[in-house]
Amino acid sequence: MINFVLDPKAGIPFYRQIIDQIKYGIVSGNLKTGEQLPTVRALAVELKVNLNTIAKAYKELEIQNILETQQGTGTFIRKIEVRISEKEKNKKLQDICNEFVTIAHSYGFSVDDIISQLKKQLK
Numbered sequence: 001m002i003n004f005v006l007d008p009k010a011g012i013p014f015y016r017q018i019i020d021q022i023k024y025g026i027v028s029g030n031l032k033t034g035e036q037l038p039t040v041r042a043l044a045v046e047l048k049v050n051l052n053t054i055a056k057a058y059k060e061l062e063i064q065n066i067l068e069t070q071q072g073t074g075t076f077i078r079k080i081e082v083r084i085s086e087k088e089k090n091k092k093l094q095d096i097c098n099e100f101v102t103i104a105h106s107y108g109f110s111v112d113d114i115i116s117q118l119k120k121q122l123k
Contacts, residue, residue: 002030018057033079
């Protein structure tokens, strides 16, 4: 299971963030085929968003054949191989780096400080 995290400053609608997190969860192996997702109501309460936001994300993923809802049982990850294009992966990494660098610079860290810390973390 994954922990859903919504970023109101990202400029990306919440339903889209949920869709992306489910897709990346499947690709990374954090979400497995047949795994049950939280109910719409439970996830809406947890994330403090409108029920329709979660329902819209789940519905779009059902249309893409990534999720399957079984009436009275829940919503599950379908047996499907989700592929994320290199272009989409690179765009996501670029977005993450842009946000990271913006925050780091706002605290006064230089590029050298950032690179040094990243090297330390990778060791």
